[in-house]
Amino acid sequence: MASVILSARGLTRHFGGLRAVDGVDFDLQTGDIHALIGPNGAGKTTFVGLLSGRIPAQSGTIALAGEDITRLPAHARVKKGIAYTFQITSVYPRLSVFDNVALAVQQTATRDLASDVAAALSRVNLADRATQTAGTLSYGHQRLLELGMGLALRPRVLILDEPTQGLASGEIANFKQLVRSLAPETTVLLIEHNMDVVMDLATRITVLAAGRHLATGTPSEIRANPAVQDAYLGGHDASA
Amino acid sequence: MRIWTLHLFTLAVLAVLLATLPPYHATNLARILVLAVFAIGYNLAFGYTGLLSLGHALFFAAGVYGAALPITYLGLPQLPALVAGLLAGGLVAGVTGLLALRTAGVSFMIVTLMFAQAGYLTLLYFGPVTGGDEGLVLPDAAALLPGLSADVARATIAYALFSAALLSSLALVQSRLGRTLVAIRENEDRSRMLGYNTFAVKLTALVLSGLFSGAAGAAYALLFGYAGASFATIQYSILPMLWVLMGGAGTVLGPLVGTAAMFYLVDIAGSYTTATLLFVGVALVLLILFAPKGILGTIRERWLTWLP
Amino acid sequence: MESAVTAATLALTAVGLSLVFGVMRVVNVAHGEFFMLGAVSAWFITTWVGGPAWASFLVALAVAPLFVAALAALADRIVLKRLDYEPEATIVATIGLMYIFQQAALSFYGPQAMPVEPPFNFRIQLPWFGYSAYKLSVILFATLVLIGVWLFLTRTKAGLVMRATQVDRETAQAFGIDVDRVYAGVFALGAGLAAIAAVLIVPIQQAHYLMGHDPLLLAFITVIVGGLGSLRGTIIAAVFIGLSDGLIAFFWSPTLAKILATLLVAMVLVFRPQGLFGAKQA
Numbered sequence A: 001m002a003s004v005i006l007s008a009r010g011l012t013r014h015f016g017g018l019r020a021v022d023g024v025d026f027d028l029q030t031g032d033i034h035a036l037i038g039p040n041g042a043g044k045t046t047f048v049g050l051l052s053g054r055i056p057a058q059s060g061t062i063a064l065a066g067e068d069i070t071r072l073p074a075h076a077r078v079k080k081g082i083a084y085t086f087q088i089t090s091v092y093p094r095l096s097v098f099d100n101v102a103l104a105v106q107q108t109a110t111r112d113l114a115s116d117v118a119a120a121l122s123r124v125n126l127a128d129r130a131t132q133t134a135g136t137l138s139y140g141h142q143r144l145l146e147l148g149m150g151l152a153l154r155p156r157v158l159i160l161d162e163p164t165q166g167l168a169s170g171e172i173a174n175f176k177q178l179v180r181s182l183a184p185e186t187t188v189l190l191i192e193h194n195m196d197v198v199m200d201l202a203t204r205i206t207v208l209a210a211g212r213h214l215a216t217g218t219p220s221e222i223r224a225n226p227a228v229q230d231a232y233l234g235g236h237d238a239s240a
Numbered sequence B: 001m002r003i004w005t006l007h008l009f010t011l012a013v014l015a016v017l018l019a020t021l022p023p024y025h026a027t028n029l030a031r032i033l034v035l036a037v038f039a040i041g042y043n044l045a046f047g048y049t050g051l052l053s054l055g056h057a058l059f060f061a062a063g064v065y066g067a068a069l070p071i072t073y074l075g076l077p078q079l080p081a082l083v084a085g086l087l088a089g090g091l092v093a094g095v096t097g098l099l100a101l102r103t104a105g106v107s108f109m110i111v112t113l114m115f116a117q118a119g120y121l122t123l124l125y126f127g128p129v130t131g132g133d134e135g136l137v138l139p140d141a142a143a144l145l146p147g148l149s150a151d152v153a154r155a156t157i158a159y160a161l162f163s164a165a166l167l168s169s170l171a172l173v174q175s176r177l178g179r180t181l182v183a184i185r186e187n188e189d190r191s192r193m194l195g196y197n198t199f200a201v202k203l204t205a206l207v208l209s210g211l212f213s214g215a216a217g218a219a220y221a222l223l224f225g226y227a228g229a230s231f232a233t234i235q236y237s238i239l240p241m242l243w244v245l246m247g248g249a250g251t252v253l254g255p256l257v258g259t260a261a262m263f264y265l266v267d268i269a270g271s272y273t274t275a276t277l278l279f280v281g282v283a284l285v286l287l288i289l290f291a292p293k294g295i296l297g298t299i300r301e302r303w304l305t306w307l308p
Numbered sequence C: 001m002e003s004a005v006t007a008a009t010l011a012l013t014a015v016g017l018s019l020v021f022g023v024m025r026v027v028n029v030a031h032g033e034f035f036m037l038g039a040v041s042a043w044f045i046t047t048w049v050g051g052p053a054w055a056s057f058l059v060a061l062a063v064a065p066l067f068v069a070a071l072a073a074l075a076d077r078i079v080l081k082r083l084d085y086e087p088e089a090t091i092v093a094t095i096g097l098m099y100i101f102q103q104a105a106l107s108f109y110g111p112q113a114m115p116v117e118p119p120f121n122f123r124i125q126l127p128w129f130g131y132s133a134y135k136l137s138v139i140l141f142a143t144l145v146l147i148g149v150w151l152f153l154t155r156t157k158a159g160l161v162m163r164a165t166q167v168d169r170e171t172a173q174a175f176g177i178d179v180d181r182v183y184a185g186v187f188a189l190g191a192g193l194a195a196i197a198a199v200l201i202v203p204i205q206q207a208h209y210l211m212g213h214d215p216l217l218l219a220f221i222t223v224i225v226g227g228l229g230s231l232r233g234t235i236i237a238a239v240f241i242g243l244s245d246g247l248i249a250f251f252w253s254p255t256l257a258k259i260l261a262t263l264l265v266a267m268v269l270v271f272r273p274q275g276l277f278g279a280k281q282a
Helices: A044-052 A074-080 A097-105 A113-123 A139-152 A169-182 A195-201 A219-224 A226-233 B002-020 B023-048 B056-074 B078-100 B105-125 B150-174 B176-186 B188-192 B198-224 B235-247 B254-270 B276-290 B294-302 C002-024 C031-049 C053-083 C087-108 C133-155 C157-167 C169-174 C179-205 C213-226 C231-251 C254-271
Strands: A004-015 A018-029 A033-037 A059-064 A082-085 A157-161 A187-191 A204-209 A212-217 C123-125 C130-132
Touching: A004 A044, A004 A187, A018 A044, A018 A187, A018 A204, A033 A044, A033 A169, A033 A195, A044 A074, A044 A082, A044 A157, A044 A187, A074 A082, A074 B188, A082 A139, A097 A113, A097 A139, A097 B176, A113 A139, A139 A157, A139 A169, A169 A187, A169 A195, A195 A219, A204 A219, A204 A226, A212 A219, A212 A226, A219 A226, B002 B023, B002 B150, B023 B056, B023 B150, B023 B176, B023 B198, B023 B235, B023 B254, B056 B078, B056 B105, B056 B198, B056 B235, B078 B105, B078 B198, B078 C254, B105 B235, B105 C087, B105 C213, B105 C254, B150 B176, B150 B198, B176 B188, B176 B198, B188 B198, B235 B254, B235 B276, B235 B294, B235 C087, B254 B276, B254 B294, B276 C053, B276 C087, C002 C031, C002 C133, C002 C157, C002 C179, C002 C213, C002 C231, C031 C053, C031 C087, C031 C179, C031 C213, C053 C087, C053 C179, C123 C133, C130 C133, C133 C157, C133 C179, C133 C231, C157 C169, C157 C179, C169 C179, C179 C213, C213 C231, C213 C254
Parallel strands: A018 A212, A033 A187, A033 A204, A082 A157, A157 A187
Antiparallel strands: A004 A018, A004 A059, A204 A212, C123 C130
16 A cells, blocks of 8 residues: 555634644555645645745644654755645746745755756757746746746645646646656645646545545545535535 | 856956046945855845845844944954954844744844844944944954955955855855755745755854854954944945836846946945935835845846856 | 923824835935925025024924925825836935935035024923923924824824825725825825924924934834834834933943944844834734
């Protein structure tokens, strides 16, 4: 059986009276492509924010390969191998594409920065744009650059927050191929609204609703789960 | 390659100017070079890392007194005193940063301003030791390099210090650390999620900035034979900001260009009016309104995109 | 008595600074210079008008704040608006304005300190102590102005518009509020309050082109200790600081008191950014 690389127990975060994440237990199996879905406001982004350390947890624990990382600040978790790519594209728009990726590569034990950056860029098909200013790239290319930066960190766990949002269908196909090629070295956790992508890509799915854990299973199990159908059809936007 | 050529060429021109200018102008140039080292330090924090400090007078004054007090009270020789001033600048910047870097933006500006103000008042409070507003008179610059005249010694030390500062700042901004500083200026949140301990990096930047500022303060005191509390006034926090804004924030040669431009602007204006601070004020407002990138920043944007 | 006068004028100055920060998010480093300009223009006005002291003083009290407010509105239009109120850029710009105002005062007014005669000069003799009637009236007048500002902000449409803009600039704009005019108005009001405080204080302190420094520092301390942008906190802090001023000076030298005060401000910003009296935002 595959081992658990990242796990959460009783993870909780309230904002004022709002229970954004409420006592969630979660296990991420090594080598999986694990999708996190749920209606709008289910607490998905807050949940991965807690995992990545961008938001401090109020209670509960998080462990990476058995090591408690609940109290570690975000940057230390990245160093331990949890990479996070932003929901809203967040590259350095005024720096060159090369510098964007170099900032990630130089965080790893690299001997030859230039060639490692070139390798990371060709992985996301941006090798010919190294000298371009990142802000002048097309939106799809910026998303690829963002992904390339996450990959260049050589993470054990890569968290992708709505990676296909705003991409054209051809770009989505490329993206799916890329993510599939990461397994099994890199474990992927992605928040995704596009159900076609989820059902096509994910080996396992977790459903959150109103800050609580609703179900975890394979795509077909989730599809057949009545509680999940309720959560999605019970007045919420079915496509969300 | 052309980057290093340009900077070495600049240093060569400065050497020729120092050797050939008449003493009055050579002394002015030495003054500009030392103040430009201060501006280089300020630029590391503000131009590259995006830390807009209003308290750098404190680091400059730490250099001034870090050198002047041991000379006056312990009889320390001049060159070790220069090192003491440099270290004092870095140390004070480190302590300031540990507290002030918990804030950002406007709060950071006010906290650094308040620290510098407290430092200035402390210098006044211990007036019997520091000389307060009257200051302390130090030995002539000739004492730095025995056997040379004061003018030659001053020019030599100023030039050596500036060259070291310029080349080390160039190496720094082209290094991985330099790239990280810029990343924090551009997007601190993203940098954190690339695994950078942004607090530690900003503290490093501020300490480096303080080392440059301290070295400049110490050299200024030693070369011109005077240490006074006035070096800790807010004016000495505003001036490096002005020089850097004028020359171009985030450019290696900008501090030199801005310091020289502002020095001669005030010098020329000073022969017409006593209200020289008016020019400082007008220059600040005009720069922030119409040329926030400064001289070299604009040149880099338009023509020389490779300029570091 | 001295402390109460300090508290009253400090409250006026600090509320001006606090309003500008609260509504516009602008840290106005030139605020002390608006104070100074109020005092200096009071001297010019009383000198030009002549006549009995009370008459020329009343003219100054009416005209000087208006003049300073107009100048501030002009500065807002010419400089701050063009910077789109970007916080760091506006600080740099107001530092520039500070030097410009200072040097303008030096050029037109000169380096000497000059007094303005108080409008009336008798003492109210009580059995145990004598009070200067003028100082009492300063406290009274400052309190009235503060009440007026409070009524203006809470009871008038213009005040409502200002507070709406403070809460959310974009929404205010969407509701058809002319944010540019509100900002110019707030900046003018803030400067005008500092100028009123200065006119009230000149008969006691004399006008000088560098006199803006201390009020600026004190107002900063007050606004930060009271909680950035909170008017109520600002006034409480002003009274507290004004009254303790005399007390502190009794125990320590003024320099040491200033050192402690500036460090206090820095520490408040680092460890309690909501101010000593402000509640933590949820």
